[in-house]
Amino acid sequence: MALATFKGGVHPPDKKELAKNEPIKEAKSPQRVLIPLSQHLGAPCKSIVSIGQEVKKGEMIGEAGGFVSAPVHSSVSGKVIAIGDFPNAMGKMVTSIVIENDGKEEWTNIKDNPDYIKLSPEELKEKIKAAGIVGMGGAAFPTLVKLSPPKEKPIDTVIINGAECEPYLTADYRLMIEKPKEIIEGLKILMKVLNVNKGFVGIEDNKPDAVQKMKEAAKNEPNIEVLALEVKYPQGAEKMLIRAVTGREVPPRGLPMDVSVVVQNVGTALAVYEAARYGKPLIERVVTVTGEGINRPANLMVKVGTLVSDLIEQCGGLKNTAGKVISGGPMMGFALSSLDTPVTKGTSGILALPEEGIAHAEDFGPCIRCGRCIDICAMGLMPSMLSILSERGFYEDAKEYNLFDCFECGSCAFVCPSKRPIVQLIRLAKSLVKP
Ligand code: SF4
Numbered sequence: 532m533a534l535a536t537f538k539g540g541v542h543p544p545d546k547k548e549l550a551k552n553e554p555i556k557e558a559k560s561p562q563r564v565l566i567p568l569s570q571h572l573g574a575p576c577k578s579i580v581s582i583g584q585e586v587k588k589g590e591m592i593g594e595a596g597g598f599v600s601a602p603v604h605s606s607v608s609g610k611v612i613a614i615g616d617f618p619n620a621m622g623k624m625v626t627s628i629v630i631e632n633d634g635k636e637e638w639t640n641i642k643d644n645p646d647y648i649k650l651s652p653e654e655l656k657e658k659i660k661a662a663g664i665v666g667m668g669g670a671a672f673p674t675l676v677k678l679s680p681p682k683e684k685p686i687d688t689v690i691i692n693g694a695e696c697e698p699y700l701t702a703d704y705r706l707m708i709e710k711p712k713e714i715i716e717g718l719k720i721l722m723k724v725l726n727v728n729k730g731f732v733g734i735e736d737n738k739p740d741a742v743q744k745m746k747e748a749a750k751n752e753p754n755i756e757v758l759a760l761e762v763k764y765p766q767g768a769e770k771m772l773i774r775a776v777t778g779r780e781v782p783p784r785g786l787p788m789d790v791s792v793v794v795q796n797v798g799t800a801l802a803v804y805e806a807a808r809y810g811k812p813l814i815e816r817v818v819t820v821t822g823e824g825i826n827r828p829a830n831l832m833v834k835v836g837t838l839v840s841d842l843i844e845q846c847g848g849l850k851n852t853a854g855k856v857i858s859g860g861p862m863m864g865f866a867l868s869s870l871d872t873p874v875t876k877g878t879s880g881i882l883a884l885p886e887e888g889i890a891h892a893e894d895f896g897p898c899i900r901c902g903r904c905i906d907i908c909a910m911g912l913m914p915s916m917l918s919i920l921s922e923r924g925f926y927e928d929a930k931e932y933n934l935f936d937c938f939e940c941g942s943c944a945f946v947c948p949s950k951r952p953i954v955q956l957i958r959l960a961k962s963l964v965k966p
C-alpha cells in the first residue's frame with residue numbers, strides 16, 4: 532500500500548546513521564548558562580530576577596510578556612551574575628540572563644502527581660502555561676496559544692509530528708525509541724485539553740523501529756493511530772504532515788486550526804507530559820550534535836542556556852576539516868557566526884559540516900530556467916521568480932508570487948543547479964515588505 536505523503540518534495544541524503552544509534556546521554560552541567568528572554572515567536576519575556584539573586588533549578592526567571600509568549604526558567608541552581616544583550620543563533624542581540632551554576636542541582640518545588648490525567652482541561656492548560664512549553668521542532672511557537680483556538684475554529688484532531696525529516700537530526704527518533712509511553716501520555720493530555728477524540732503520530736518510514744515502539748505504546752489507545760509516512764523532505768512541515776495524515780489541505784496563508792488540526796512535536800509531547808505529571812518546566816531538551824565535522828556525534832539531554840561551544844567540546848571537538856556549524860538541520864538551520872551561542876528551547880541540533888561541499892555565496896550563478904525548483908516546491912510556488920525579483924530589488928512584486936506562502940524549507944535551493952541562495956533572497960524580500 533502506498534504510504535501517505537504530499538505533492539512535491541525532495542530526497543536529500545538523510546545522514547542519520549552518524550547519530551541514530553547514540554542513546555540520549557545527560558550533557559555535562561555547564562559552569563554557567565546564558566538564557567535568552569526571547570526564545571520563540573511573539574513577545575519576549577520580562578526578567579523577574581536581579582543580579583546577585585540566588586535561583587533554584589526550575590525557578591521562573593522571566594515572565595511571559597503577552598498572550599503569545601512563554602515564561603523561562605533557570606536550568607541550574609546558582610546565582611544571577613549578569614543581565615544584558617547577547618547574540619542568539621541568528622546573530623540578533625537578545626536580552627539574556629547569565630547564571631553561575633553552583634553545581635548543587637537544587638530544584639524548586641516540583642511534585643509527582645500520578646493522577647495527572649484526572650486533572651481538568653483548564654488545570655492541564657495551566658500546567659502547560661506555567662512550564663513555559665513551546666514547540667520544540669524549531670519554530671518554538673508557545674504551545675498554550677495552539678491549545679487556545681478561537682470558538683469558531685473547533686479542533687477535532689491532534690497530530691504528533693515524529694517525521695523528523697531534516698537530514699542528520701535524530702533527537703526525536705531517540706525520544707520515540709526511549710520514551711514512547713511518555714510521548715503517548717503527552718498526546719492524551721493534549722487531546723483532553725482540546726476535547727478531541729482522534730490522535731495520530733506521523734513518522735517517516737525510514738524509522739521502522741520508532742514506528743514499532745510507538746505502535747506498541749499506543750496499543751491500548753483506540754483513539755490513537757501511529758502512521759508510517761513516505762520518506763520525503765519536508766514531510767515534517769505542518770501543512771505537509773496534515774495533508775499526509777488527514778488528507779486536509781490548509782488554505783494558503785492559513786493555519787492548521789483552519790482545518791481543525793493541532794500539530795505538536797514529539798519533544799513537545801514529552802514536555803507536556805512532564806509538566807502535567809511533575810510540574811516540571813521546560814529547562815532541558817534533547818539536542819543532536821552531529822555532522823562529518825564533529826569527532827563524536829551524540830544525542831544529548833542539554834540544559835537550556837548551555838553554550839554550543841560546551842557541547843562541541845563534550846563531543847570531542849571539531850575536526851580540522853569542519854567548515855561550518857549550523858543550529859538546526861542543513862535544510863532550515865542557521866549558520867552560527869559564534870559558538871558562544873546558547874541552546875534554546877527550539878534547538879533541535881548542532882551540525883558541523885566539512886568545508887568541502889559547502890556552497891559559498893559568491894559561487895552562485897544566474898537562473899537557467901530549468902524549472903526544477905518549481906517542480907519540487909511543496910507549496911506550488913515559483914521559487915525561481917521569487918529569487919530573481921528579490922535579487923533585483925522588486926520586493927513588492929514578489930508578493931504577487933505569494934512570497935509569504937514560502938515557509939523557507941530550502942528544497943528549492945537544494946535542487947538548484949546554479950546554487951542560487953533562493954531562501955536567503957526570499958527571507959530578504961520578506962523582511963522588507965509587509966505581508
Ligand atoms: S519556495 Fe519556499 S516553500 Fe517552496 S521550496 Fe523554496 S523554500 Fe520551500
Ligand code: SF4
Pocket residue numbers: 897898899900901902903904905914915918943946947948949950951953
Ligand atoms: S532551480 Fe535554480 S536555475 Fe532552475 S529554475 Fe529554479 S532558480 Fe532557476
